[in-house]
Every structure is written in structure tokens, then in C-alpha cells.
Amino acid sequence: MLILRAEKISKSYGDQAVFEDFSFELAVGETVGLVGPSGCGKSTCARILAGLERPQSGTVEFRGKDITGMSRPEYGKFRRSVQMIFQDPAGSFNPVRTIGQSMSAVLTLTGVSRADHATVLAGALQQAGLQQEILSRYPDQISGGQAQRAAIVRGLLVSPSVMILDEPTSALDVSVQAQILHLLKEVQREREISYVFISHDAAVVSFMADRVVRL
Amino acid sequence: MKDEPLLEIERLSVSFPGADGGRIRAVRDVSFAVSAGETVAIVGESGCGKSVIAQAVMRLLPPGTEVSGSVVFGGQDILAASEKEMEKIRGTRMAMVFQNPERALNPVLRIGRQLTEPMVLHGLCRREEAEEKALEALTALGLDAATMRAYPWMCSGGMCQRVLFAAVSLLQAELVIADEPTKGLDADRIRDLEEMLAGITADGRTGLVLITHDIGLTARLADRVLVMYCGMIVEAGWATDVLTAPAHPYTRGLLGSLPENGFRPIPGISPALLDLPSGCAFHPRCGGADEECRRSVPPMRENGGRQVRCFRC
Amino acid sequence: MKHRYFLPFALIAIFAAMATFPDLIAPFTPTERFSAYQAPDAAHLFGTDDMGRDIFSLVVYAARLSLLIGFASGAVAIVIGAAIGLAAGWRTGILDDLLMGTTDIVLILPKIPLVIILAAYLTPGPWLLILVLGLLSWESVARVVRSKVMQVRSADFILAARCLGFSEASIILREILPVVFPVVVPKFVLVTASAMISEASLSFLGLSDPTMLSWGVMISDAFNHGGFIREMWYWWMPPAICIILGVLAITSLAFLHERGNREVMQL
Numbered sequence: 144m145l146i147l148r149a150e151k152i153s154k155s156y157g158d159q160a161v162f163e164d165f166s167f168e169l170a171v172g173e174t175v176g177l178v179g180p181s182g183c184g185k186s187t188c189a190r191i192l193a194g195l196e197r198p199q200s201g202t203v204e205f206r207g208k209d210i211t212g213m214s215r216p217e218y219g220k221f222r223r224s225v226q227m228i229f230q231d232p233a234g235s236f237n238p239v240r241t242i243g244q245s246m247s248a249v250l251t252l253t254g255v256s257r258a259d260h261a262t263v264l265a266g267a268l269q270q271a272g273l274q275q276e277i278l279s280r281y282p283d284q285i286s287g288g289q290a291q292r293a294a295i296v297r298g299l300l301v302s303p304s305v306m307i308l309d310e311p312t313s314a315l316d317v318s319v320q321a322q323i324l325h326l327l328k329e330v331q332r333e334r335e336i337s338y339v340f341i342s343h344d345a346a347v348v349s350f351m352a353d354r355v356v357r358l
Numbered sequence: 359m360k361d362e363p364l365l366e367i368e369r370l371s372v373s374f375p376g377a378d379g380g381r382i383r384a385v386r387d388v389s390f391a392v393s394a395g396e397t398v399a400i401v402g403e404s405g406c407g408k409s410v411i412a413q414a415v416m417r418l419l420p421p422g423t424e425v426s427g428s429v430v431f432g433g434q435d436i437l438a439a440s441e442k443e444m445e446k447i448r449g450t451r452m453a454m455v456f457q458n459p460e461r462a463l464n465p466v467l468r469i470g471r472q473l474t475e476p477m478v479l480h481g482l483c484r485r486e487e488a489e490e491k492a493l494e495a496l497t498a499l500g501l502d503a504a505t506m507r508a509y510p511w512m513c514s515g516g517m518c519q520r521v522l523f524a525a526v527s528l529l530q531a532e533l534v535i536a537d538e539p540t541k542g543l544d545a546d547r548i549r550d551l552e553e554m555l556a557g558i559t560a561d562g563r564t565g566l567v568l569i570t571h572d573i574g575l576t577a578r579l580a581d582r583v584l585v586m587y588c589g590m591i592v593e594a595g596w597a598t599d600v601l602t603a604p605a606h607p608y609t610r611g612l613l614g615s616l617p618e619n620g621f622r623p624i625p626g627i628s629p630a631l632l633d634l635p636s637g638c639a640f641h642p643r644c645g646g647a648d649e650e651c652r653r654s655v656p657p658m659r660e661n662g663g664r665q666v667r668c669f670r671c
Numbered sequence: 672m673k674h675r676y677f678l679p680f681a682l683i684a685i686f687a688a689m690a691t692f693p694d695l696i697a698p699f700t701p702t703e704r705f706s707a708y709q710a711p712d713a714a715h716l717f718g719t720d721d722m723g724r725d726i727f728s729l730v731v732y733a734a735r736l737s738l739l740i741g742f743a744s745g746a747v748a749i750v751i752g753a754a755i756g757l758a759a760g761w762r763t764g765i766l767d768d769l770l771m772g773t774t775d776i777v778l779i780l781p782k783i784p785l786v787i788i789l790a791a792y793l794t795p796g797p798w799l800l801i802l803v804l805g806l807l808s809w810e811s812v813a814r815v816v817r818s819k820v821m822q823v824r825s826a827d828f829i830l831a832a833r834c835l836g837f838s839e840a841s842i843i844l845r846e847i848l849p850v851v852f853p854v855v856v857p858k859f860v861l862v863t864a865s866a867m868i869s870e871a872s873l874s875f876l877g878l879s880d881p882t883m884l885s886w887g888v889m890i891s892d893a894f895n896h897g898g899f900i901r902e903m904w905y906w907w908m909p910p911a912i913c914i915i916l917g918v919l920a921i922t923s924l925a926f927l928h929e930r931g932n933r934e935v936m937q938l
Contacts, residue, residue: 181544195833223836234827239849248845249835272627286405289627294831301835316403316571321615322623343544346617 144171145207146337147192147225147305152201154187161187162358164201169305174331174338176352178345183358185341189307192339193225194218226298230310232290236282242293243278249300263300271296271326288319292326299330307339312347324351362433363391364533364565365415370427372410372419381424382631384410386589388427389658392533395562397555399576399597400569401612402586403628408569412535415567416454417444432532450480453531457541459518463510469521470506477528495524499554516547523554534558535567540575548575555579573616577601585609588629588639590655595664605666607644638668646670679923682916689734697728701884708901717905721896729889730909736885737867738917740800744866745859747805752812753855759813760820761843771817777810786869790878797883800873804866812858819854823847860925864918871914886910 147169154161161184169175179185190196192203194210203210205221213221229235236245243264250260268275271292277285285293291311298306308327312320324347331338340351348355372385385407392398400408413419415429417436429436431452439447448454456462464472473495474488483491489506496505499520510518526534536555540548556579559566568580576583580597585606593606604610611624626643629635637654641647650669658665689696698714704723711718717726759770789795789803823829824847832842873879874887877895881888893899893907 190830193834195830219836222834225834227831227834229827229831231827235831237828237832237846237849239853248837252836274627286628297831297835317573318403318612318615318624321621324621325623344617347621350617350621 145169146171146205147339148204148207149188149192150202150204152188152191152198152203154184154191154196154198165358166201167192167356169337169339171304171337172331172335173354174340174352176348176355177339177341177358178343178348178355179358181343185358186309188358189227189309189339189341193227193307194222195227223301224304226301226303226306228291228294228298228306228308228311230313232287232294232314233282233285235294236290238282241279241281242285246278246293246297246300249297253301267296267300272322286319287315288322291315291319291323295323295326295330299334302334303336305337305339307341309341310343311340313342313344320347327351363393364396364432365392365567366428366430367391367411367415368428368430370411370414370429371425372407372414373424374420375422376632378632380632383634384589384631385414388586388589388591390584390591390594392565392567394532394565395559396582397559397566397568397580399580399583400567400586401571401573401576401583403571405628405631406586407589407631408586409537412454412537412567412569415535416448416452417441446480449476449531450482450529451531452533452535453526453529455522455526455534455536455539457538459522460510460515462522463518465510467509468506469508469510469513473506473521473525473528476525480529482529491528492524495528496521498527499524515543516550519547519551520554523557526558531564533565533567535569537569538571539568540570540572548572552579573601573613585612588634589631590639590667591658591665592640592667593664594658599664605661605664605671606640606668607646607670608640611643676927679920679927682920683924686734686738686913686917686920689731690738691735693728693732693735697725697731699725699728701729701732703728708897708903710903711905717909718903720892720898720906726889726906726909729884730886730913733884733886733889733910734913736797736883737870737887737914740797740804740870740885741863741867741917741921743801744804744808745863747801748808748812748862749855749859751805752809752858753816753851755809756813756816757820757843757847757851760817761824761847763821767817770813774810774813777807778814780807782807783869786873787876787878790873790876794878794880796880797885800870800879801866804869805862808862808865812855812862815854815858816851819851820847823850857925860921864921864925867914867918867921886914 145168149165149167151164151166153163153165165188177185177188187196191198194203205224208217210218210221236242246264247260250263255263264278265275268277273289273292273296277289277293282290312323315323327338330336338351340348342348368389370385370388371383373381373383376382388411390398400411402408414425415436417439419425425437431447470489470492473492474485477483477488477491478485493503493506501517501520505513505517505521513521539551539555543551552575555566555568558564568576570576576597582595583597583600584591585593585600585608587608593600593604593609600609601613604613613619614622615624624643629639635642636652638647638651638656641651644651656667656669658667661671694700701724703725705715705719705725707719707721707723709715709719715725715727717730720726720729755770755774759767786803786807793799795803829842829846832846870879870885871887871890874885875891875894877891879888881891889910890907893903898906
């Protein structure tokens with residue numbers, strides 16, 4: 144069963160074409176690696192698949208439905224179902240907010256009452272191997288590995304079906320990279336999430352992906 | 359190789375004032391030596407203190423830092439040297455290669471000027487001679503004469519990298535410290551860089567300290583390797599020995615994380631330097647820790663041609 | 672509290688007290704009359720003016736309007752500037768061009784001559800002054816806010832927020848505004864200081880409503896009603912010094928804030 148599908152999408156900025164006629168399929172529970180030379184538009188493609196940018200032509204379908212033809216509630220659901228993890232771990236958090244504040248905001252958005260925030264977060268952090276005190280820290284006060292774990296935890300709070308990982312370990316040390324990859328595999332096993340894994344590191348891609356697509 | 363080591367570091371410790379009033383002990387009890395023609399790699403995760411060692415050796419640490427131990431370079435006590443003396447040493451006898459070569463060059467000066475100026479200022483030769491030498495150095499690294507008149511922003515990252523190495527070779531430093539030179543680079547650039555780094559020690563007279571977390575690079579370039587964790591050296595020895603048959607549990611874990619070894623993670627998280635565990639800093643994550651490991655910090659011990667900081671090895 | 676922060680805060684506190692509770696600080700009210708042109712003595716610290724009003728009390732009572740005009744102009748400038756900057760920076764495209772075009776026009780307008788002309792025709796009271804000064808100062812705020820918003824809008828954490836499903840309004844309010852705020856505060860403070868000086872200058876030139884009680888008007892009164900001739904320095908110097916100290920204290924606050932939100936909060 145296909146969860147995400149892109150059909151012949153093309154993207155250009157002004158008259159500068161980034162990529163053309165790119166098609167892509169993602170089935171439930173699988174990990175597809177997206178590779179290509181640097182600057183070829185992998186991140187742009189990722190944003191299009193997540194619905195954060197519009198392609199010049201082509202369609203993106205989520206669970207068989209074209210995202211441009213979705214009603215507001217359907218589109219909202221699609222947005223939440225596809226989460227992104229970025230290359231710069233600390234950069235995915237608002238620098239003037241603590242990690243705890245950023246996470247609580249997400250919980251409020253998903254309708255979890257304030258009283259339950261502490262318990263929900265405690266459980267989520269523990270599963271990712273993070274300690275409670277990280278909630279009171281600012282993004283620049285924690286290590287890259289901790290920030291990336293926190294980003295993954297936050298993404299999981301909205302119960303996504305797809306996670307698009309844009310070079311998630313490129314900025315991390317080799318030992319931390321192993322931990323994050325391990326965590327990602329565990330998460331996938333437990334929750335049956337599909338991954339789009341973007342990386343320039345062939346070894347990492349072959350470790351994580353079931354199959355590889357070139358842009 | 360000369361008998362007397364180029365750089366001798368004995369029980370170096372560095373601490374900074376922490377944000378909440380405590381002290382961050384960034385480097386503890388570090389001892390090692392670098393001989394002429396030798397490449398010594400310092401390997402470890404971000405935040406383990408390896409860059410701090412480089413800054414301590416070059417005396418580039420901010421005020422408020424406490425440094426103890428001894429750093430002797432070519433027979434001279436570096437920690438006791440005056441700032442004036444250090445100014446003469448830095449750039450002539452001791453050189454540093456930074457990450458981000460594009461940013462290390464002055465954007466408003468032409469490259470030729472940036473290469474010749476230090477030579478002239480340090481009195482190594484006159485301007486005309488300096489220009490000749492600069493051109494030689496550039497061509498030796500595959501760049502053409504036009505580069506002399508170019509500005510850094512006209513050049514690609516790879517070209518800037520070569521310019522920096524040209525600068526280093528021109529100054530004929532006895533000791534070169536490369537701090538995470540491969541960070542953020544792709545495979546091609548890393549290959550070029552490796553060649554240039556290997557070239558530094560080719561004359562048998564210059565010593566190279568390579569600070570990196572790239573274990574592959576270390577295996578290919580280093581003669582000896584020091585593995586650091588939380589500010590201390592946990593294992594030190596010949597690169598071929600340590601990287602093929604690691605003794606310390608952390609080194610074993612680090613090598614296990616490598617792609618070729620299956621990305622096996624080390625359990626737990628690196629502790630923050632402000633909040634180090636008691637005894638051996640690695641004990642919470644070590645499978646074989648016992649009471650002694652929890653209580654006291656292990657000393658460095660000789661173990662078959664290498665040194666290991668572990669009670670159980 | 673670090674000692675270098677003490678003086679500006681103390682000054683601001685004193686002026687704020689003068690503005691809020693003038694009756695508790697001043698010995699007399701501005702309507703009480705005594706004999707005119709008195710020299711300073713025990714009862715009248717700064718003597719009396721041409722109408723026999725106690726000058727010291729006048730200085731205290733005048734604080735309210737002088738500070739109000741300053742801060743209110745700052746507020747007007749900030750609200751308009753931030754709104755425009757946010758809209759232009761967030762939406763870009765046509766809206767951005769339109770708003771920045773307008774901003775450029777306002778930027779080019781020579782403020783002081785314009786204010787003088789407006790004032791000459793309207794002899795504005797406090798509220799009109801606030802409006803005019805505020806309307807002429809918003810453009811620098813708009814530019815600065817727009818730059819910051821444009822810098823931030825493509826940051827990963829904004830993309831993440833959109834991904835997580837936060838609405839556009841929610842993102843602007845909860846993610847962008849807190850990052851823009853530290854940039855706006857120093858601007859607010861500087862606009863306030865500038866407005867205070869503009870008001871004082873206009874009042875001194877007699878271009879504002881002469882019946883309002885501000886430090887600038889006091890200096891103007893001193894000049895026009897015999898204070899200078901009689902060498903009554905205690906009439907015009909106290910309000911002048913208050914203006915200077917007020918502006919200095921406010922500007923120091925701007926520099927303090929530059930040291931970062933968190934450090935200030937630690938005070």
C-alpha cells in the first residue's frame with residue numbers, strides 16, 4: 144500500500160530549474176533512500192513531499208489522494224502525518240524557547256491538556272534515551288545528538304505515518320550517528336513509520352534504506 | 359627523526375569558569391609527545407577537549423582559563439612564555455590549520471599578499487623573494503599564477519584549502535596543528551586534504567597534530583593516536599595497534615559505531631563536562647564497570663606497547 | 672545588581688515616580704500662585720516663574736507629559752513599524768514591494784522640517800504630537816523587523832512548525848515575534864528618546880501647544896517670559912537637565928538590552 148507518491152514533479156526557482164519529472168513512491172513501513180550529488184535539490188524535493196513547497200508541475204498524493212485537492216481538515220491531517228527531521232539539530236528548535244516549551248506547544252496543538260504534558264513528555268523522552276533536564280535547556284545548550292533526539296521525539300508527538308529525514312546525522316559525530324540511526328530503526332519497528340532518508344553518505348543510506356532512489 | 363621530541367606535554371589540565379559558577383574541566387591530566395616527522399592524531403567526540411589542547415599549546419585560550427601542567431616546544435616552556443614570545447612562535451614555528459578555509463582567509467586582501475606578508479613581517483625574506491616562494495608553493499599544490507592576484511571569494515573551497523596549505527608550507531613551521539580539517543567536507547575534498555596533510559610530515563622535520571573525529575582519516579595518516587573522552591586520554595598508542603585491536607571499552611565502542619562495523623551504538627549519552635560521573639568517566643556506559651571504576655579515576659597504565667586508562671584492561 | 676545598571680534604572684524610577692505621583696513629590700501644585708520671579712529659597716527650591724508658580728513643582732508635574740509623549744510616540748512607531756515589517760517580511764512578493772515602497776518614501780521625508788511645518792500650522796497638543804512623531808519614526812523599525820523576519824522565516828524551526836501543523840497566525844505570534852522582540856526593544860527606546868528631544872525642541876521653538884506642561888514648554892516659557900534676561904538659570908536649567916538625564920537613562924537602557932534578553936532577566 145502506497146502512503147506517499149509523487150508523479151513527475153518539477154521544481155524551478157524563476158527560470159532556474161532544480162529538477163524535472165521526478166517520480167517517487169513510498170510504501171507503508173518502508174525506508175527509501177534519496178541520494179544525489181550535492182545541490183541537486185534533495186532538500187527541495189523533501190519539502191515538496193512534506194507539502195511545505197509547491198512543485199511547478201506534477202502531483203503529490205498522500206494515501207492515494209492528491210494533496211492539492213484535499214479539504215482543509217484532510218490537508219491538516221496530511222501535514223501532521225508527514226514530519227521532517229533536519230540536518231542542523233539545534234536549528235529545528237526556536238532559539239529563544241526551551242526544549243520543554245517547544246514540545247509543550249506541540250502537545251497543546253494536538254489537544255493534550257496541560258496537566259498531562261509532564262507525564263507524556265517524561266515517557267517520550269525516556270524512550271529516546273533523553274534525560275528530563277533537557278526540557279529546561281535552550282537549543283544552544285545541548286549537544287547535537289541530544290538535539291536530534293529531541294527533534295525526533297517532537298516529531299513523534301503528532302503520531303506521523305511518514306518521516307522525511309534530511310541528512311539527519313551529517314552534522315553528528317560517528318558515535319552519536321550510530322545512536323541516532325539505532326533510535327530511528329527502533330522507532331520504525333515500533334510504530335511502522337515510513338522513512339524517506341536523504342544522505343550523501345553511501346554507507347549510512349545502505350544501512351537504513353530498503354531501496355534507493357536517485358534524484 | 360631527532361631524539362628530542364618537538365612538543366612535550368606533561369599532565370596538562372585546562373578548566374574554564376562555568377555559566378552557573380562551577381568550573382568546566384575541559385582537559386585533565388593529558389600527557390603526550392610529538393617528534394619531528396611524526397603524525398599524532400587526537401581522536402574523540404565533539405566536546406571531549408581535543409580542540410582545547412590545541413588552543414592551550416598555541417596559547418590562544420580566553421582570559422579566565424586555568425591551565426596547569428607543562429607544554430614544552432623545542433625546549434621552550436610555552437606556558438611561561440610572554441605574549442610577545444608567543445607572537446613570534448605562532449605562525450613561524452607553530453602553525454594551525456583551521457576548518458572552513460574560506461573563512462580563515464582575509465576577504466579583502468589578495469591571496470598573494472596574504473601569502474607573502476607573514477614571511478616579510480617575520481623577517482624570513484624580502485618581498486620579491488617572498489613572491490617567488492609563494493608562487494612556487496601555489497604551483498606545487500596545483501594552483502596557477504593567477505591565484506596570486508585573486509581574492510579569496512573568487513576561489514572555491516578547495517582552492518582556499520590549498521592556499522592555506524601553501525601558507526603553512528611557506529612558513530616552514532616545525533609543528534602544525536590541524537583542528538578538525540575535514541569537518542563538513544565531501545569525499546573529494548577530503549582526499550585532497552589527506553594528500554596535503556601527508557605532505558606536511560614528508561620532510562621528516564615537521565610534526566603534525568591531527569585533531570579529528572574521522573577515524574578513517576586517522577587510520578590512513580596517523581603514526582600514533584590518542585583517544586580522548588571527557589577531557590582525558592583513555593588510550594594512546596600506535597595507530598595500527600589501537601585502531602585494529604582497541605583495548606579501552608570506549609575505543610572499542612567508538613570503532614563499533616563505524617559504518618564498516620555495523621553502526622553499533624555505545625549505550626547511554628556522553629556526560630556534560632559540568633556534571634561528570636565519579637571515578638572513571640566512562641563507567642556508566644561500560645559493560646564491565648565495577649566498584650573500583652565507580653570510585654576512582656584510573657591511572658594510565660602500560661599495556662603491551664600502548665597506554666590505557668582502565669582498571670579492567 | 673551590577674553597579675553600572677544602577678544609575679539608569681534609578682533615574683527612570685525617579686522620573687516614573689514624578690510622572691505617576693507628582694502630587695506626592697512636588698510640594699505645590701502647578702495652579703498655586705506665589706509672588707513671581709522669586710529666587711530659590713527653602714520653600715521654593717528653584718524659585719518661582721513669571722506667574723508665581725513654584726518651578727520645582729512644575730518640573731515634577733511636567734515629567735508626565737514629557738515622558739508620555741516620548742514613550743507613546745515610541746509605542747506608535749513600534750506598533751506600526753512592527754506590523755508593517757512583519758507583513759512585508761513574512762509574505763514578501765507584492766505586499767513586500769508595496770510596503771517597502773511606502774517605507775522608502777517616509778524614510779526620505781525630512782522629518783524635522785516636516786514636523787516644524789506641521790507644528791506651525793497646527794500648534795499640536797500632546798496627542799497630535801505623539802501621532803506625528805510616531806508616524807515619522809516607524810520606518811526604521813519596519814526595515815529592521817522585516818530583515819529579521821526574512822532571516823528567520825526560512826529557518827529550520829519555522830519549517831518544523833509548519834510541518835507540525837501550527838497555523839500561520841500561530842507561527843507569527845509564537846515563533847517569529849519572540850525572535851523579533853529583542854531587535855525591536857532597542858529601537859523602541861531610541862525612538863522614545865528621539866521623540867522626547869523632538870518635543871522639547873518644538874516646544875522651545877514655540878511650535879507646540881503652549882498651554883501644555885512639559886519640560887520643553889518650561890524652557891520656552893523661561894525664554895519668552897523673562898527668565899533668561901533675569902538670569903534665572905534655576906528656571907530653565909532644571910527642565911533642560913531633566914530632558915538630558917531622561918534621554919540618557921532611556922538610551923542606556925537600549926545598550927543594556929543589547930547584552931541579551933537572558934542576562935537582563937537575571938537581574
